[in-house]
Amino acid sequence: xxxxxxxxxxxxxxxxxxxxxxxxxxxxxxxxxxxxxxxxxxxxxxxxxxxxxxxxxxxxxxxxxxxxxxxxxxxxxxxxxxxxxxxxxxxxxxxxxxxxxxxxxxxxxxxxxxxxxxxxxxxxxxxxxxxxxxxxxxxxxxxxxxxxxxxxxxxxxxxxxxxxxxxxxxxxxxxxxxxxxxxxxxxxxxxxxxxxxxxxxx
Amino acid sequence: xxxxxxxxxxxxxxxxxxxxxxxxxxxxxxxxxxxxxxxxxxxxxxxxxxxxxxxxxxxxxxxxxxxxxxxxxxxxxxxxxxxxxxxxxxxxxxxxxxxxxxxxxxxxxxxxxxxxxxxxxxxxxxxxxxxxxxxxxxxxxxxxxxxxxxxxxxxxxxxxxxxxxxxxxxxxxxxxxxxxxxxxxxxxxxxxxxxxxxxxxxxxxxxxxxxxxxxxxxxxxxxxxxxxxxxxxxxxxxxxxxxxxxxxxxxxxxxxxxxxxxxxxxxxxxxxxxxxxxxxxxxxxxxxxxxxxxxxxxxxxxxxxxxxxxxxxxxxxxxxxxxxxxxxxxxxxxxxxxxxxxxxxxxxxxxxxxx
Numbered sequence: 001x002x003x004x005x006x007x008x009x010x011x012x013x014x015x016x017x018x019x020x021x022x023x024x025x026x027x028x029x030x031x032x033x034x035x036x037x038x039x040x041x042x043x044x045x046x047x048x049x050x051x052x053x054x055x056x057x058x059x060x061x062x063x064x065x066x067x068x069x070x071x072x073x074x075x076x077x078x079x080x081x082x083x084x085x086x087x088x089x090x091x092x093x094x095x096x097x098x099x100x101x102x103x104x105x106x107x108x109x110x111x112x113x114x115x116x117x118x119x120x121x122x123x124x125x126x127x128x129x130x131x132x133x134x135x136x137x138x139x140x141x142x143x144x145x146x147x148x149x150x151x152x153x154x155x156x157x158x159x160x161x162x163x164x165x166x167x168x169x170x171x172x173x174x175x176x177x178x179x180x181x182x183x184x185x186x187x188x189x190x191x192x193x194x195x196x197x198x199x200x201x202x
Numbered sequence: 203x204x205x206x207x208x209x210x211x212x213x214x215x216x217x218x219x220x221x222x223x224x225x226x227x228x229x230x231x232x233x234x235x236x237x238x239x240x241x242x243x244x245x246x247x248x249x250x251x252x253x254x255x256x257x258x259x260x261x262x263x264x265x266x267x268x269x270x271x272x273x274x275x276x277x278x279x280x281x282x283x284x285x286x287x288x289x290x291x292x293x294x295x296x297x298x299x300x301x302x303x304x305x306x307x308x309x310x311x312x313x314x315x316x317x318x319x320x321x322x323x324x325x326x327x328x329x330x331x332x333x334x335x336x337x338x339x340x341x342x343x344x345x346x347x348x349x350x351x352x353x354x355x356x357x358x359x360x361x362x363x364x365x366x367x368x369x370x371x372x373x374x375x376x377x378x379x380x381x382x383x384x385x386x387x388x389x390x391x392x393x394x395x396x397x398x399x400x401x402x403x404x405x406x407x408x409x410x411x412x413x414x415x416x417x418x419x420x421x422x423x424x425x426x427x428x429x430x431x432x433x434x435x436x437x438x439x440x441x442x443x444x445x446x447x448x449x450x451x452x453x454x455x456x457x458x459x460x461x462x463x464x465x466x467x468x469x470x471x472x473x474x475x476x477x478x479x480x481x482x483x484x485x486x487x488x489x490x491x492x493x494x495x496x497x498x499x500x501x502x503x504x505x506x507x508x509x510x511x512x513x514x515x516x517x518x519x520x521x522x523x524x525x526x527x528x529x530x531x532x533x534x535x536x537x538x539x540x541x542x543x544x545x546x547x548x549x550x551x552x553x554x555x556x557x
Contacts, residue, residue: 020245021358025416059420085360085416085439121241122222124356126412127346165208169217175231178238179222186220187213189346 005051016117034062115177134192454505
């Protein structure tokens with residue numbers, strides 16, 4: 001069964017990723033869907049409001065069954081098609097996403113998706129993957145080669161605290177959510193690689 | 203379960219030096235929007251053009267309204283056409299990105315404009331160093347993808363062999379990557395350190411991880427085909443039920459630089475042994491996963507120098523590059539006899555030649 005939120009996210013992210021770096025992969029859609037969900041938490045929304053859930057796979061990446069189904073549906077409807085070894089949103093898909101973006105329910109959601117997808121202006125997809133691989137929950141599950149739910153209650157509580165610290169560090173409230181997302185990913189990469197935090201000294 | 207504990211000092215320092223944040227703090231949301239406009243321009247331009255170590259690039263957004271600019275623009279700039287104005291390798295480029303994301307290439311920058319540019323947001327790439335200037339404050343761009351000329355002008359590969367060839371030409375040949383540099387025992391790149399395998403493999407895996415784009419790809423180091431035969435890198439294309447196994451070998455000499463004792467001396471026979479091992483791995487893998495399309499790639503890092511004695515500290519061009527174009531003769535030629543064995547890639551690593 002189609003999950004409207006996941007369906008919208010897949011098309012919107014597909015279009016945004018393609019615009020930033022040409023075409024998109026399933027993995028990138030799941031990764032940035034998860035990033036968008038984190039941005040909703042950053043703004044203090046309950047995780048249940050997101051509309052679907054993510055698991056961390058044994059490969060150490062976020063994955064949503066609802067997004068996966070939505071990609072298949074979009075492929076069947078020819079809103080998305082394979083282009084070489086990646087995927088691309090078709091002309092019909094662009095019309096569909098343009099219509100869906102008009103819906104009130106999707107407007108706020110699209111801000112989170114935009115904030116997540118625009119981190120590809122700063123990072124390449126490999127670096128986004130790397131950043132999330134340092135996320136303590138994902139790396140914990142990967143070390144055991146386990147697939148489990150991400151964003152369970154204790155993890156979400158801790159993320160609220162982490163994001164409050166991020167918000168304080170920013171000292172201003174950017175409307176553009178790529179600002180906290182880029183900062184968060186850089187933090188994960190730097191701390192994951194254990195890079196000295198004053199990069200000007202590198 | 204471990205939960206991320208924030209290092210507040212690190213987070214604070216990082217946020218303070220993030221160009222998007224600096225632009226946002228300085229100009230509010232329009233500041234970060236204009237900086238993203240610059241990044242969007244770069245990403246789009248990078249589809250048709252590349253940068254190199256000597257590229258000198260400035261991309262700016264003016265943050266003040268000045269009616270005089272229009273007149274200067276009409277005299278010194280023309281509309282930027284993607285795929286036309288800048289194609290191939292860029293030597294020098296000055297581009298203005300306006301609020302509506304339209305771009306203009308400036309053929310010369312009049313002195314009266316320089317101050318106005320500096321007061322806005324400017325991206326610079328000079329001698330592999332990238333920075334943003336925001337209202338006169340320079341914010342350096344740290345290298346997330348290490349050893350690349352730029353963090354933003356990146357090209358991706360969808361084909362593994364293309365990625366391996368690019369790695370050979372752009373990284374391995376001149377040892378650009380810091381991990382590969384650490385594999386050398388001396389600054390003239392005559393000898394590897396003892397057991398350089400980890401660094402060579404890690405460097406290659408990092409590169410593939412950053413630059414290989416494909417639907418549903420997974421890349422891991424040191425996977426086991428069976429208990430006794432580890433392979434170095436495994437790439438899995440899950441949607442296509444396709445797997446690549448990359449076996450990494452090196453040939454040449456390693457040395458304990460303090461004692462000047464040669465710790466390993468591998469000739470091209472080692473590459474042939476690697477080919478045989480890989481063929482065995484592939485056969486083993488075929489037994490376990492007969493329906494999986496598995497392909498083997500042998501990568502040979504070649505640091506051979508002619509007539510190198512343990513006391514040597516330098517080498518001339520003739521001896522240093524003696525093996526540069528001498529391909530390894532494989533026998534048997536598994537890449538000819540096996541459909542799942544790709545042609546081996548030898549990555550000759552140039553020394554610093556003294557004469």
